[in-house]
Amino acid sequence: MTGRNTAAEADPLLRAEDVSARYGHVQALQPTSLVVAEGEIVTVLGPNGAGKSTLLRALTRLVAGRGRIYFRGEDVSGLPTHKLARRGIVMVQEGRGLFPQMSVRENLVIGGYLQPGEVDAQMKAVFELFPRLRERLDQTAGSLSGGEQQMLAIGRALMAKPQLLMLDEPSLGLAPRVAGEILSTLGELNRRGIGILLVEQKAPLALKLAQRVYVISLGRIVAELKTDEIASYHDLARYYLH
Amino acid sequence: MPNAIEFTQSIVNGISVGLIYGLVGIGFCVIYNASGIVNFAQGVFVMLGGMVCQALLTSLGIPLILAVVLTIPLVALSGLLMEVAIVRPMMNRGATLFAIILATLAAQIMVERITLLTLGDRPRTYEEFTSGGPLKLGDVAIGYQLFWILGCGALLVLALWLFFTRTRSGRALRACSQNREAAQLLGIPVARMMLLAFGLSAALGAIAGILVTPTQYTAYNVGTPFGVNGFIAAIIGGFGRAGGALAGGLLLGVLQALAIVVLGAGFKNVAALSVLLLVLLLFPNGIFAGFGPNAKAH
Numbered sequence: 001m002t003g004r005n006t007a008a009e010a011d012p013l014l015r016a017e018d019v020s021a022r023y024g025h026v027q028a029l030q031p032t033s034l035v036v037a038e039g040e041i042v043t044v045l046g047p048n049g050a051g052k053s054t055l056l057r058a059l060t061r062l063v064a065g066r067g068r069i070y071f072r073g074e075d076v077s078g079l080p081t082h083k084l085a086r087r088g089i090v091m092v093q094e095g096r097g098l099f100p101q102m103s104v105r106e107n108l109v110i111g112g113y114l115q116p117g118e119v120d121a122q123m124k125a126v127f128e129l130f131p132r133l134r135e136r137l138d139q140t141a142g143s144l145s146g147g148e149q150q151m152l153a154i155g156r157a158l159m160a161k162p163q164l165l166m167l168d169e170p171s172l173g174l175a176p177r178v179a180g181e182i183l184s185t186l187g188e189l190n191r192r193g194i195g196i197l198l199v200e201q202k203a204p205l206a207l208k209l210a211q212r213v214y215v216i217s218l219g220r221i222v223a224e225l226k227t228d229e230i231a232s233y234h235d236l237a238r239y240y241l242h
Numbered sequence: 243m244p245n246a247i248e249f250t251q252s253i254v255n256g257i258s259v260g261l262i263y264g265l266v267g268i269g270f271c272v273i274y275n276a277s278g279i280v281n282f283a284q285g286v287f288v289m290l291g292g293m294v295c296q297a298l299l300t301s302l303g304i305p306l307i308l309a310v311v312l313t314i315p316l317v318a319l320s321g322l323l324m325e326v327a328i329v330r331p332m333m334n335r336g337a338t339l340f341a342i343i344l345a346t347l348a349a350q351i352m353v354e355r356i357t358l359l360t361l362g363d364r365p366r367t368y369e370e371f372t373s374g375g376p377l378k379l380g381d382v383a384i385g386y387q388l389f390w391i392l393g394c395g396a397l398l399v400l401a402l403w404l405f406f407t408r409t410r411s412g413r414a415l416r417a418c419s420q421n422r423e424a425a426q427l428l429g430i431p432v433a434r435m436m437l438l439a440f441g442l443s444a445a446l447g448a449i450a451g452i453l454v455t456p457t458q459y460t461a462y463n464v465g466t467p468f469g470v471n472g473f474i475a476a477i478i479g480g481f482g483r484a485g486g487a488l489a490g491g492l493l494l495g496v497l498q499a500l501a502i503v504v505l506g507a508g509f510k511n512v513a514a515l516s517v518l519l520l521v522l523l524l525f526p527n528g529i530f531a532g533f534g535p536n537a538k539a540h
Contacts, residue, residue: 062423085429097424099417110417114429116410160428 019067100142111159260495266472267487275419285469291451292460321444480528
């Protein structure tokens with residue numbers, strides 16, 4: 001797979017070349033390349049256990065791996081996770097990754113760890129997107145509903161002022177209406193200039209949002225498609241069975 | 243059976259030593275929360291606190307306040323050294339937590355032996371911070387040092403609470419304790435936080451050692467009992483909960499003191515370990531584990 005040829009920009013927002021990852025002796029992700037252009041929403045689809053989450057974990061260096069990662073042309077392959085966040089690469093983990101014993105306010109404040117002088121302004125911006133969080137400020141994150149937790153996870157990531165936001169299954173465990181709301185918020189974030197790399201199981205929702213799709217199966221990318229080229233969701237099934 | 247005065251006196255003594263256990267227990271929690279490691283060398287920091295302060299006071303003859311101000315960062319430095327020289331290299335090489343915990347135990351024994359070989363086995367102490375006393379309340383005698391322990395302990399707990407809830411680094415440490423990966427993804431340097439945790443924990447141990455030495459003595463081997471009792475205090479309070487460790491320490495100290503007057507000095511450790519077993523049986527997550535969602539690291 002060569003994402004390079006499909007993305008027009010010389011220096012896209014993110015370019016990953018032959019990124020791979022292992023868990024012990026198991027090769028969870030084969031050498032994989034992908035591109036996210038400036039202002040683009042890209043989704044990664046695939047069946048359970050295909051390696052979608054591992055791909056995001058390898059890109060954020062949560063799991064040790066090989067390959068090169070370029071962010072706006074700069075080689076960031078050797079940077080640890082926290083330094084990638086400083087560059088503007090922020091990920092919302094599967095399961096939301098909140099600090100459950102801390103309040104909503106504290107979660108957001110910690111989200112602004114890299115921008116200590118802008119916490120109030122950023123929090124205000126988060127409340128404009130998710131007004132419900134303002135009402136829950138002093139509640140512990142662990143006591144929120146699933147939808148509210150996802151809002152908090154995204155809001156907390158926004159506190160870090162990301163330029164590229166990666167999300168791992170943001171609709172997981174949410175009612176369809178809430179999942180739709182969350183994903184439409186991602187569209188709004190994208191219109192504000194944030195690039196988005198979205199891993200999602202719910203293909204119909206993701207396809208409505210994304211401009212391009214990578215299909216991953218058995219730890220390797222098996223297809224790269226523009227969403228407007230996909231006639232129906234069932235078109236993707238043959239790649240899943242690759 | 244002891245009379246009311248002996249009871250009261252033993253409770254007063256128990257509170258004093260219990261607060262020290264609590265501080266050591268908090269030290270355990272700080273490191274555990276930041277790294278998942280139980281640092282069995284925690285008691286060494288208490289021993290070093292007393293030893294270094296005593297050396298500065300007697301060998302160099304410097305004033306107490308200066309000795310205290312110098313001792314705390316010197317012992318904190320030993321905590322940093324332990325993280326850099328032992329814990330981090332092992333973590334980087336993928337050692338299991340059990341192996342790292344064992345290494346901290348080895349470090350404890352090593353530091354004890356080095357202290358024995360260089361300073362000998364002579365017990366050392368220095369005068370209480372305020373001369374005179376004890377204060378007599380009826381027939382109950384309260385040494386002035388107890389007020390220092392209580393006052394400094396209370397200030398320390400308040401300072402820790404403010405640190406963990408009001409400062410950027412304190413919040414980041416708590417974040418690491420709850421979800422290390424999420425903390426990294428938000429830009430928090432987890433390795434630096436671990437270093438901070440070891441330094442802070444060692445400083446807490448040093449303060450405990452400085453405070454307690456005038457009431458008893460310090461020697462190369464006092465670290466082990468303080469470490470064990472601090473560990474028990476942390477478990478009683480629900481491991482990882484700083485407030486719980488403090489309360490656990492006070493409870494343990496008072497129970498030990500009561501055991502001494504009721505059953506005899508030989509039953510001190512029997513009481514401590516019985517309390518531990520009882521707590522583990524009845525409250526496997528500690529007595530205070532369920533006392534509020536924000537209890538952890540507060």
